[in-house]
Amino acid sequence: MQDLHLCAAEKRGIHQLGGDERVGWDEVTQGIILTSFEGDASEIVHQKAEQRHYSDFNSYTASVASWRVEKPVFNIDVCIDCQNCWVWCPDTSIISRDKQMLGIDYDHCKGCGVCVEVCPTNPKSLLMFNEQSGLDEALAAWPEKKKKEEK
Amino acid sequence: MAEKFDLNDREVWDGNYAASQALRQAQIDVVAAYPITPSTPIVENYGAYVANGYVDGEYVMVESEHAAMSGCVGASAAGGRVATATSSQGFALMVEVLYQASGMRLPIVLNVVNRALASPLNVRGDHGDMYLGRDSGWIQIDAFNAQEAYDLVLCAFKIGEDHSVRLPVMVHQDGFITSHTAQNIYPLTDEAAYNFIGDFQPVDDLLDFSRPVTYGAQTEEDWHFEHKAKQHKALMDSRPVIDEVFAEFEKLSGRKYNRVETYMMEDADVVIVGLGSTVETAIVAAEELREEGVKAGVVGIRVFRPFPFDQVREALKGAKAIAVLDRSSPGGAMGAFFNEVSAALYSTDTRPLVTNYIYGLGGRDFSIDEAKRIFKEQQANADAGHITTDIQQFSGLRGPHLGYFQTQRG
Numbered sequence: 376m377q378d379l380h381l382c383a384a385e386k387r388g389i390h391q392l393g394g395d396e397r398v399g400w401d402e403v404t405q406g407i408i409l410t411s412f413e414g415d416a417s418e419i420v421h422q423k424a425e426q427r428h429y430s431d432f433n434s435y436t437a438s439v440a441s442w443r444v445e446k447p448v449f450n451i452d453v454c455i456d457c458q459n460c461w462v463w464c465p466d467t468s469i470i471s472r473d474k475q476m477l478g479i480d481y482d483h484c485k486g487c488g489v490c491v492e493v494c495p496t497n498p499k500s501l502l503m504f505n506e507q508s509g510l511d512e513a514l515a516a517w518p519e520k521k522k523k524e525e526k
Numbered sequence: 527m528a529e530k531f532d533l534n535d536r537e538v539w540d541g542n543y544a545a546s547q548a549l550r551q552a553q554i555d556v557v558a559a560y561p562i563t564p565s566t567p568i569v570e571n572y573g574a575y576v577a578n579g580y581v582d583g584e585y586v587m588v589e590s591e592h593a594a595m596s597g598c599v600g601a602s603a604a605g606g607r608v609a610t611a612t613s614s615q616g617f618a619l620m621v622e623v624l625y626q627a628s629g630m631r632l633p634i635v636l637n638v639v640n641r642a643l644a645s646p647l648n649v650r651g652d653h654g655d656m657y658l659g660r661d662s663g664w665i666q667i668d669a670f671n672a673q674e675a676y677d678l679v680l681c682a683f684k685i686g687e688d689h690s691v692r693l694p695v696m697v698h699q700d701g702f703i704t705s706h707t708a709q710n711i712y713p714l715t716d717e718a719a720y721n722f723i724g725d726f727q728p729v730d731d732l733l734d735f736s737r738p739v740t741y742g743a744q745t746e747e748d749w750h751f752e753h754k755a756k757q758h759k760a761l762m763d764s765r766p767v768i769d770e771v772f773a774e775f776e777k778l779s780g781r782k783y784n785r786v787e788t789y790m791m792e793d794a795d796v797v798i799v800g801l802g803s804t805v806e807t808a809i810v811a812a813e814e815l816r817e818e819g820v821k822a823g824v825v826g827i828r829v830f831r832p833f834p835f836d837q838v839r840e841a842l843k844g845a846k847a848i849a850v851l852d853r854s855s856p857g858g859a860m861g862a863f864f865n866e867v868s869a870a871l872y873s874t875d876t877r878p879l880v881t882n883y884i885y886g887l888g889g890r891d892f893s894i895d896e897a898k899r900i901f902k903e904q905q906a907n908a909d910a911g912h913i914t915t916d917i918q919q920f921s922g923l924r925g926p927h928l929g930y931f932q933t934q935r936g
Contacts (some may be wrong), residue, residue, distance in 0.1 A: 400752035405692065405760075406631035407753050408730045409740040417736040432740070 409433075423472070435483075443486035445503045448513040449478055453500035460490035460501055476500075498520060528553065531577040531716065539711040541672040541704040545611065545637045545697070546571035548679035550581055551719035552635075555606030555726070558586040558597030562616035563649045564701040565639035569611050585609075591616035595623035595636075602632035603741045605731025607683070609634065613701060614641035618656040621662065627694045628663030629757065630741050633686035634694040636664070637679065640802065641701040642888040648891020651701030653801060653853040656830065657862050663757055665695040665764055666831040670787075670805045672709045675699040677781055680714070683723045684771045691764045692729065698830070700803040702889065714779060722778055761832045768829060785829040790816065794823025796904035797842060799867050800851040801827055804885075804892050808851075811897030821903045827863075838870040846908035847879045849900045853886045860918055860931075879907050885921040896922055927935040 409432035412419055414520075419427055429435045454476050461469040461476070468484035470477045486503070494501045497520055504513045531550065539547065546568045549557065557576075559569035574583040586601075588594045593608050600818055602608040611621055615637060627634050643654040659666060659675035667682060669675040678697045686695040714722070730739050745753060765785065773781040789809050791797070798808040805826035812822035825841050827834065842848060850868070852861025859865070871877060883900060886892045900921065907912050918927030 397748075398752075400755040401758075402751045403749060403756055405739075405756070406730075407743045407749065408630065409743050409747060411738040411740060415736050416738055419738070432743075503753065 404432075438482040440482055443484065443506055445486045445488070445491050446481065446484065446506050447478065447479055447486070447488065448504050448510065450500045450502070450514060450517055451476065452498045453496050453498060453517075455496055455500070457495060459493045459495060463489050463493045465489060470518055528582050530666050531575070531580045533713050533715065535712065537711045537713055538561045538706045538708050538914075539672060539676070539713075540567075540706050541675040541699045542567035542639065542706065543571055544672045544711050544713075545679050545699070546575070547713060548676050548719070549635075549637075550575045550611055551714070551716050552607065552609070552680065552723055553582060553720060554609050555583045556581065556586060556598070556601035557610055558588050558594045558601065558608070558862075559610050560588050560591045560594040560612075560616065560770050562591065562613050564641060564705045565611040565613040565616075565637060566830070567705075568637050568639070583642070591619040592623060595620040595627065595634075598634045598636075599623060599627050599630065599632060602634050603630060603731070604733045605726075605728035607687070607726040608632075609636070609671045609683075610620060611639065613636035613639045614643055614649075614655050615819050617679070618643060618658060621658060624659060624664060624694070626742065629753070631692040631760070632694055632755070633683075633692055635674075635679065635682045635686060636694065636696045638696050638698045639701045639705045640698055646888075648888040649701070651705075651853075652800075652887045652889065653704055653885075654855060656801070657854045658700050659664075659696060660831060660862070663693070663761065663830065665691075665693055665761065665829070666767070667695065667697050667768075667829055668801050668827060669697060669704065670803055670826060672699070672704055672707065673711050673781070674783075675704060676711055676713060677775065677779065677783070680719055680723060681768075681771050681775055681783070685764065685768050687723075687726060688764075688767050688771075689729060691760065691767050693760055693764060698802065703803045710759035712779075718778060722775065734810045756850040765829075765832055765834070783828060784837075785827075785834040786841050787826040787828050787873070788841050789824040789826070791823040791825065791841055791844075793821055794844070795821040795846045795908050796901050796906075797825055797845045797848045798851060798897060798900060799825045799827070799838075799842070799848060799851065799863075801830065801863065804851060804853065804897075807892055807894055811894045811901060815896070815901050817913055819904055820901060833866055835866075835870045838867055842867070842871060842878060843876055845878045847881075847904035847913075849881050849883050849904050851883045851885055851900075853892075854884075855887060856882075856884055856918070864918075879913050880917075881907070881913055881915065882918040883921045884918065890920065890922050 410430050411433045413428040413430050461471045466483050488503050491501045498518045509521040575581045586597050596606045640646040640656050642652040667678050669678045673678045682695040682697050719909040776782045808824045812824050850864040852863045861882045868880050917931040919929040
């Protein structure tokens with residue numbers, strides 16, 4: 376099933392700019408120039424998202440989940456790992472490791488539905504569901520394979 | 527290493543050439559330029575220095591002034607020493623990006639050769655564009671002649687790049703009057719000029735891959751106010767740094783600059799407060815009137831932003847009647863410069879009489895005779911103890927008198 380722990384960084388969504396206690400004007404960074412990572416980031420490109428030391432100022436630590444009305448649900452049993460959704464997602468919210476689709480980063484997905492639109496499988500391995508519906512409920516409601524219409 | 531440029535101790539340069547030589551000596555990393563009259567020769571000359579090997583940096587040709595300043599912002603954020611030049615409409619097109627530069631605290635140097643804003647279209651000098659930039663968060667320094675244009679561009683790099691300041695700096699000179707009039711200039715040697723400015727020490731540069739940073743973040747109501755307060759404080763706190771840089775430049779060159787320049791102000795009763803080359807015209811007029819017994823003085827604002835509120839108040843406290851000269855269309859109000867000088871004087875005990883002259887728009891000549899006439903009107907005000915004319919007057923305008931607002935006592 377989906378490896379959801381990948382997208383559940385401990386601090387994610389809790390800390391906004393400057394943390395819980397709002398800092399005063401004398402403490403904001405000069406020019407609102409924000410550091411993305413804690414410490415030296417020379418090797419960051421070789422690290423996977425969950426290994427990186429994101430700073431509180433990195434947008435990765437902020438959640439935009441509340442923007443969503445509908446959410447995409449991923450069905451690993453139908454997926455062919457074509458990576459189309461990963462390529463097209465405008466918010467890099469599709470989590471893929473070694474060309475294997477693993478799930479959706481629900482802290483950053485805004486529910487645009489592009490991944491569903493570009494999914495080529497039959498039935499689609501990504502479908503939009505109401506934000507409140509549970510994962511099991513959604514998977515139980517997954518459609519069957521449809522035959523192509525005769526022309 | 528760049529080719530050596532042979533300089534004499536004394537050169538005959540116009541303001542544009544002087545400014546471009548200062549840029550060359552600063553050995554800038556990136557100049558992004560789009561030519562506009564009358565500042566064109568600055569980047570044109572600079573382009574020749576690049577082509578002939580006198581500069582090691584990059585020269586970026588762009589498709590508009592908006593793109594020129596955008597290129598400067600990008601190059602400065604990347605960690606380079608950056609400069610460009612503009613005027614009038616080009617300046618207006620840059621304005622949007624000027625706020626980006628100051629908000630991101632990028633020490634870009636912008637040569638502004640002041641010119642009227644259209645319409646009607648006009649390539650000649652007035653201060654419409656200078657005033658357009660006054661709330662953009664840039665330090666604004668005003669050169670009254672070509673020598674000063676050279677000196678102050680060198681100072682501008684040192685001021686803006688100071689780590690406690692880190693703000694972009696504009697150096698103004700009057701279109702054509704200063705920019706195209708050749709004068710004797712005493713340049714520094716390349717070594718002296720470069721050592722004065724020093725190597726560029728970037729902070730939080732984008733090309734430091736070991737410490738990635740975000741520039742131009744969105745803040746909304748959560749942080750915008752706090753950030754603007756910090757930016758304002760940085761501008762206000764740049765005042766002592768500007769003074770230090772001017773003092774250091776005096777040691778090097780013998781030429782002394784102040785944030786507010788005063789001439790014959792020790793005992794002056796009647797004063798002209800102005801900007802740009804007008805200051806020099808007013809000085810000649812004041813000297814001639816001194817021989818006639820008129821106690822005339824002149825105050826020139828060298829640093830327009832941060833506005834030297836306390837120094838203006840100090841310089842003018844003994845005066846009886848003051849004419850504040852605005853070389854910009856007032857746009858349905860008293861001149862902006864008049865408002866600022868008046869505000870500085872309002873909290874003084876003596877509170878001298880202040881009138882506003884709108885003059886010289888679109889390059890209309892400001893003559894010594896006109897300056898003398900203004901001094902004499904101020905003498906009449908001083909003698910009467912109240913303002914005898916309209917508080918705002920258009921000076922040097924053809925046709926019937928145009929003026930607004932008389933005092934109740936008048």
